Amino acid sequence: MISQIQSLGHKALGFFQRLGRGHILIADILKGQPALFLRPSLIIQQLYSVGVLSILIVVVSGFFVGMVMGLQGYNTLVDFGAEESLGVMVALTLVRELGPVVTALLFAGRAGSALTAEIGLMKATEQLSAMEMMAVDPIRRVLAPRFLAGFISMPLLAAMFSAVGVLGGYFVGVGLLGVDEGAYWSQMQASVDLYEDILNGVIKSIVFGFVVTWIAVFEGYDAIPTSEGVSRATTRTVVHSSLAILGLDFILTALMFN
């Protein structure tokens, strides 16, 4: 019994220590942001590897998700003779929910895991230590640009996901199932609100981008510097990011849309 309580206490302490280290790290990363604007090449390089290389998976997924929503939405709406509202349904679902959430999940799997593995391996091969000994702060030189790139990329990727998803819904709804093209676009234009829907979706994707990139760089930096440690850290990034995205989505949705 005592040993179980001890073990529980040990785990709780470990959890809070990690939480503390994570917050100290993000504070250091944020402190390093202003200096990055003097060296834009560092950010551009990371925007490419974190953002641009994620475009393909996001765009393809967005198109398929939009097509599925076109199919499913049509089948439901047609029973009520409301198939002309397909455009609104697809757009609202994507902009408010699926765009930010699915993009963030894909982003955690594609870019988050890559960030953790890269930083973890740099630690395991002593590259981060070597930087420290060259008087180069790895938090500012390695972590800060990656964090900023993830933070910038995520909302842009979510916007792409939603836009392509709307096109996917259009392709299936209008192109294959015969929904009126004018109704598809005009109802969407009339019902989707810039602030209520789009801005809230953008805020969600910004929050997800912050959290996913934070988790990814922290897990990499805090990884045990062995192959097993890096592997575990990469898994943790995907699992923790996914849970954080879904949990935060619930909280944000509750706050934004009552």
Next chain:
Amino acid sequence: MDENKTLVKVRDLKFSRGGRMIFDGVNLDIQRGKITVIMGPSGTGKTTLLRLIGRQLKPVEGSIIVDGEEVTTLGHRRLYELRKRMGMLFQNGALLTDLNVFENVAYPIREHTNLSEELVRTLVLMKLQAVGLRGARDLMPAELSGGMARRVALARAIALDPMMIMYDEPFTGQDPISMGVLVRLIRNLNNALGLTSVVVSHDIEEASSIADYIYLLSGGKVVAHGTTDDLANSDSEWAQQFMKGKPDGPVPFHFQSQPYADDLNI
């Protein structure tokens, strides 16, 4: 010892990790312009000592003074200023894998100076020439052998003309030719650039051949120190066992265990 001649002064150093005491009152002095070798069996914390001197780790107690500055209490800015004057050669080279040889050596120069591209090129080629790898400037780290990677890392370590270089196990896993090259490089660079070198090693023959002074570490303490000749002729059983590579002695062959017969139930 003369204060001005001592570049690194370690006093009453205590350090523990995971509940295990690694250093329990270590005292040592590293003289300017000399090659000081720190030897000891695996697991005695030789690499840890280098990390403590570079303040990548913080001791529990004790003082480490490098070039007159107390490293253990230095602030971030002054620590990084001090590190610009220290080079470290890691065991596996620790080259940045996404940069080629030239860019790896140029890295600290670009990070800390605003020199023109032409001057950076000249400096990098001079450093690569010193380690014999000017021709390998376009290779990626993955294309280098272990010995070449260490030489590139050495070129990078001397890129900013530091006052001292710390070598972490530079001879481990090297073929005899690479080993000979590294031994010669460490000695030549030390003399030519007026460096102070700290070499952590357990390769007795190679390390002894270039050492001006040797410290032997074991059980968290300095157990013997002196020149190569001093240690070879030392009365210390420990020094004799280590310098002559005897399998048994003060460092036992067997890990601590219950009696053999008891273990076999006879």
